[in-house]
Amino acid sequence: MSAGQIAALIAAGAFVVLVVLLAIVLFKLGRTLDEATIAIRKAHESTDPLLIGANETITHVNTQLERVDGITANAQAVSGNVSALSSLFTATLGGPLVKTAALSYGLSKAVKARRKKAEAKAARPAKRGRK
DSSP states (O other), rough: OOOHHHHHHHHHHHHHHHHHHHHHHHHHHHHHHHHHHHHHHHHHHHHHHHHHHHHHHHHHHHHHHHHHHHHHHHHHHHHHHHHHHHHHHHHHHHHHHHHHHHHHHHHHHHHHHHHHHHHHHHHHHHHHHHH
């Protein structure tokens, strides 16, 4: 064997070691990719029910918002009706009621004043008789 052949054998052996090391690295990389694929598949399988549940929740919330919108519209209509009714009441009965209340207050004051005056008049002769 010549020196060139020995060098070729050493180079071939180093190449075999290099190929074995690369094969180990590639094998481990393949296992890592398999594990990543399994993790992605599991994540995909678990997100489907989650997305379906989120979709159902959003549908339910939209239904409730439509109901609230209807309630709000009805409350607005009732508020408008109450406002119109109070305006009508004020226009038709407010003025006469205020006038009637003022009249009754004035009459009660006048009656009280007359009673005081009559009592005062009745009390005067009794005082004059004592003197």
